[in-house]
Amino acid sequence: MPAFPYLLYTFHGGLFKINITTIGMMIFTGLVVLVFLRIAARGLDVRKPTKIQNLVEWVADFTANMARDTMPSERVVQWIMPLAFTMLVYLFVANWLGVIATVALSVHTPIPWLGLTAANLAAGHNDVPLFDSPTANMSMTLGMAAMVWLLSHFVGWRHPKHYLRHYLNPMALIEEITNPLTHGMRLFGNIFAGEALISVLLGIPMLFHFIPIRLPLLLIWLFYSGFVSTIQAYVFTILMTLYVGQKYHVTDVRH
């Protein structure tokens, strides 16, 4: 594990570690998405869409169809659309950032107030990542999954009778733990593995000291990582619509 810089808080005697790189990259990703959408939104036209507008509209349409496949009514699809669209684009950009580039500082002097103690630095081979996929962090992806989990339960509570009847089956309780856990860990695992293998591949020495096997392997893996990044953004979003859609009671269906 590389040594991440942390903001440290003590609150009621407990130590809270906030990963600066992850939060910073989250904000950066958000800005990238926002700037892209603002650029795409220039010269919006109902009759004559620009090329970039067409692209964004295609993504929106894709998101809506994805939600329609997993949710019970058109009304809830329209309700979840802003979140689903944001999540899809946001995760897509977040996952790809780590494929495009990772930047790490090599720090040899411990900076204790950022959590970079000598032991941590030694464990991370003096690498302090500054530019990285925010989704390569377990806490972040689990946070997103927990948010979806909470949202689905808020939606479920709109009809308590139907909501509680679901838990007559004890397997549903297990599901409540496994769903958010796998939801978050799946995204983290895929992106983290992608980045980890990239850094491993970068360290491959030349075969027989002159055949550069590093480059072809790296290219293949980058292609695959890009593919996985795209797929994972899709999977996370479709599971979000699925989990929320499951809790959504069908009496709300109005055609």
Added chain:
Amino acid sequence: MFELGTFIVSIITFLILFYFIQRYGFRPFAKVLRARYDYVTLQVTDAEQSRAQAQKFLDEQRQLLDETRHQVKDMLDAARVRADEQGREILAQAQEESARLLEENRELIERERAEMLSAVMQSVSSLTVELSEKLLRRHLAQEAHDEMVKEAEKILGELVC
């Protein structure tokens, strides 16, 4: 490794980012999509109405055409019947007229012939009498002659009448 601080702060960060992205990034597109949806729906509804209207017009026209066709057919039939009748009448009248004319002419001819015949008979009888007189005056006595004239006149009278 799992860090509660990062976990909580990332949720908050994402929610804030979500608010801004959906407010300033997604909403303009949603508006455009909604506007297009409304526009297309309106167009489709309009087109459907126009089509229904056109269909109605077409039906009306077709019905009108059918009615007209029927009327024309009826009129033609009636005219044909009347023409037939008239033709027959005219023919009958003509036949009658020709028959009448024929009859008249026949009668006329008959009369003329009778007149001519009687005239011829008259002249024949008188000629005969004259001739007989001349012949007899040369060979007979006056009395015998008168008697023979009377007898001839009597026969001729029988012949004529």
